[in-house]
Amino acid sequence: MALTIKEVEHVALLARLELNADEKQTFAEQMGTILDYANRLNELDTDGIEPLSHILPVFNVLRDDEVKPGSPREEILSNAPLLEDQQYKVPKII
Amino acid sequence: MSKEFETVIGLEVHAELKTATKAFCSCTTTFGAEPNTQVCPVCSGFPGMLPVLNRKMVELAIRTGIALNSEIPEICKFDRKNYFYPDLPKAYQISQYDLPICQGGFLDIDVDGEQKRIGITRAHLEEDAGKLVHQGDITTTPFSLVDLNRSGVPLLEIVSEPEMRSAREARAYMEKLRSILLFAGVSDCKMQEGSLRCDANVSVRPVGQKEFGTRTETKNLNSFRSLERAIEYEVRRQIEAIEDGEKIVQETRTWDEEKQQTRSMRSKEEAHDYRYFPEPDLSPLKISREWIAAIASNMPELPVQARRRLVEEYALPEYDAAIITLSPDYLEFFDQCISIYNDAKIVSNWMMSELNRLLNQNNMEISDCRLKPADLAQLLKLIDDGSISGKMAKTVFEEMFKSGKKPELIIKEKGMALISDEATLISLIDGIIRNNTKVMEDYRNGKEKAFGFFVGQIMKVSKGQANPAVVNKLLKERLSQ
């Protein structure tokens, strides 16, 4: 079942996406299809089954608390669209 | 505050854990470095990078849980909290949602001589965000700058039950929590540097009403004082609003230190939906009971134990013991002092009055101060053996605090030593008696007050340096000759 346009707008806002009317319509249908598919899981009987928190049976993958050098600043900042004083320059958000 | 309302406060405290490296990468956590020099692809949120959990971070959280009487569940896991903000490079924060590392717990606070137990709901692990620096005037500048050195630093968020009923209780809770974290050695708790931060959830309700009122969350509380003031302000504001027939809006507010008021941070875009989901890049944690026992067996002395020790071993009043155990450095100072000078109550008095006054005046912690415990002990010995008066000792103490010099040196430099030499005092006393023969007659005729006059004169002439005990003895002798 397709999502309502309002639901698509809400998700778009959370994702900071600007959608035009056509896109909203398209996504309402596509997301509806995806949800319908996921909804099939609800048909299974999961009584008495522990919720899964990780897909693999691994636990306690841990690292010792030992400092290793990070990356050179120029390298890390080389992808920044805007820079000032060795920092990322971004539109102000309060 | 109006009488018919009751205040309800719960606190969310973020403590930076004292690890050498970040939560999910091996970058250093040292404070104060040049911007973006302690970063790597993981903590800068480059696509495809994988986090690996820091063992020490987990152990410090377990240690905190033990100190806060929490339950450490056998399984805990990490989740993604999704939101967009420029200081959060991945656009999600790794946190813990439904299976946190510490569940429940409590701590005890003292307010007005009464002890009260405050419940702890939970404590969960998460990573810190980077730092946003606004350039120039915040209202006009169109840009902010981002420094990611702090991004990924391990945090423990400790959430209290809404069980505090006044700003003072909230402050006492915060102070107690800080002392526990310090004693347990899990955080530096430097509020000015942001390694201990606090958000306050505040609501009011008519006395007798069961349901809570609508609450607001006030952020940006980076000192005990601003915590107390912000809560007091918020309580007043909410009561006034209700009495004016307005509705309290559930919202996030910020404390404006300059204006001393809270201000709404609401924006029309506000859509709080963090869409938590399990972090697929981190495995869950299985915490064995053996692991907890090993950590518990290495716990340092906690405030509650230290306090009992002070009361039982040194017979200190509960009040003194509570103040001395507010920080491990403070207790260490006391312990060192008492190992040299054994009157605990006198040491405690000097710490709580003179030392505290100077620390507060200079906005300093005991660890920043140059005064050494052995030197305070020595000063107290000098008072006892009559080398210096108690009053002068306070002046000497101030100088010790400022310069870190030894008390004997200051007394010598300033010529403050008491005069106890009998010959010197006798010539002084005789001179004064000679110049005041009428008063001497009065004394001999039974006018007791005249004795005080002579003592006053001797103190004046000696600039307060005549040893009072010796003066008393000699004056009696000379007057009766």
Ligand SMILES: [Zn+2]
């Ligand atoms: Zn890193």
